[in-house]
Amino acid sequence: MSIPTEPIGSIPRPSDLLTAMAEHAAGRLGDDDLAAAQDAAVADTIARLERIGSPVLVDGEQSKPSFATYPIAGLGDLAPDGAVIPFADGHTRQLPRLTAGPFRYGARAATYLQAARRHTALPVKQAVIAPSALSLLYPADGIAGYPRKAFIDDLVAEAEADIRGCLDAGAHVVQLDFTEGRLSLKLDPSGGLLEQFVALNNQVLERFTDAERARIGVHTCPGGDQDSTHSADVDYAALLPTLFTLRAGNFYVELAGEADPGRVLDLIAAHLPAQAGIFVGVTDPIDPAVETPEQVRDRVLEAARRLPAERLGTCDDCGFAPFADDTSTSRDTAFAKIAARVEGTALAAEALGA
Template identity: 45%
Template sequence: MVGSAIVSDGDQRWSSFATYPITDTLADTGLAPNLAPGGQYFTIFADGHHRQLPRLTGGPFRYKTYAADGLRKSITFATRPMKQAVISPSMLALLYPLSEEVADYPREAFEAHPVGECEKDVRQAFEAGAARVSIDFTEGRPALREDPRNPWTGAGMLPHFIDLISRVLDRVPPEQCVNIGLRTCPGGDRGSVHSADVPYTSLLPSVFRLNAGYSLIQFASEREKDPVLQAIGEHSRDDANGVPQVCFIGVTNFQNPRVESPQEIRDLLVRAARFIPKERLGATDDCGFSPFSIDEKPLHGSLDYARDVAFQKIRNRVEGARMAAESLGV
């Protein structure tokens, strides 16, 4: 329908990209065992609305749903290879209270479980037929925000988040890490973002220390583009434990209903190739079409129109990438 070589189901079966393993709805119905409503805010968006996680009440922590559970249903309809997104262990680490200990379940013991569950999530996705798996790491940028309304963002957690994800990747052989990526963004929900004010250049050096085969980097909505491209070029690696890091930059902004033309997308990718080796450069879409199931898409006016716009943006991204490849000789 859109011409993309690899497709996904857009998390349409889940309450959200972040909570699919632990709850049936964003109203905290159908919670996994040892969880209760009323945990930390995952984030507070620029327009003031927030998304909240459950809180951990005891151990052990286990997923009730894996990404592969949805993939097995979606892949039966696919005519192209599929990519499956999974949530990071660092997001789920926020289930643990920031400044207190859960009885008989110290933080170190707990965090071994999200790491193990994320590894299982990744492995099951590949076993279910995923051609690629991406780990959603949207909490990376807020970890540098220091928002007093949301205390975890000022707790210096980015190095620890990177360590948790690295523990997952270290359990996967390099030949499989080629097809495991990391997605990073400033959020996108109800037409608002949560951390666009945090310089990307503060986050990207840490992201590229991970031995992931590729990165999906929200980029089209960035105001200052060249510093971001320069950071990607400087910090991405030709050899990450035997794996070259491919950098897929966002070329369509799903928060904006305006549809980018293929020519705009081509020009953006050609511009990016001045900073990033063209053999390690790719195109993706910015996040934010529908990461939460209750997003009303207020900037678009209706969900149906937003969906039509999304598909047109993807079509143009595919065509613009083809034009850029032709211009760059790759």
């Protein structure tokens, strides 16, 4: 048998691109030169994934400012003092705050996909930010002349267009990044905020056909930035039953970094929707140690003992550098971990086939 394996998204940027980004931010490098450095990084990312033997490719988010903020980069009507996301090591990330409507994306994920596909004939996956994350842009005290309902209507339409544009542009699959799902339970242990997030995301997902949703997945993790997380202490038992009510064809679940992966697998088995694919994380981007193919194989085989093998796939726990300035993991380490995932998944498939 074969077992599908896919990257999650971001890969650390090469030093040339990091330098170009800094020079551009300082006003010493033009837009065209930055775009050239980004395209070179995309080409290198894809070439290295091909050499590893990855059956599905990503652009590594080399051109995104972050996995979450690409739709609003460069937009007006934003103030810097939005929602703050605290991480376990004490550092924070802050979203901007919307100051006026109507809300529109400034960039669409299909542009990244189209740029990546120029460098390969292999399947390319495209990650997009879940609309629930962007809902945090709207301030709690509202916006004069632009009620929250109008914002949500605009957000749902924009998120649908973002996903549909990727499907139409030939994405192998489209992945909604939903890291705020687990975080929501830290902010609101009652689960009310999580239910709001899921309901909002389902407003978007329900606009697609069953065949289209088979190419749409949702990724959950406890965050991963500068080798720290924002919600790893939140019990999966509180998240997964609600998460699996999302109308998605596939789920990508962080697992390698969990203290008790067997318990998580049992929770997945109890709540996974019929027909949905389940990709389990078998490499931990936060752990500096590179997994061996044999370790990956054993993790896959453990998952196969608890989950339907015909619906099982593997992935990395999360992206390796979801924010462009995150250099906590080296580029070479990321590719080494991906290589271990690809080889270890093949070893597991061979063992299961035998």
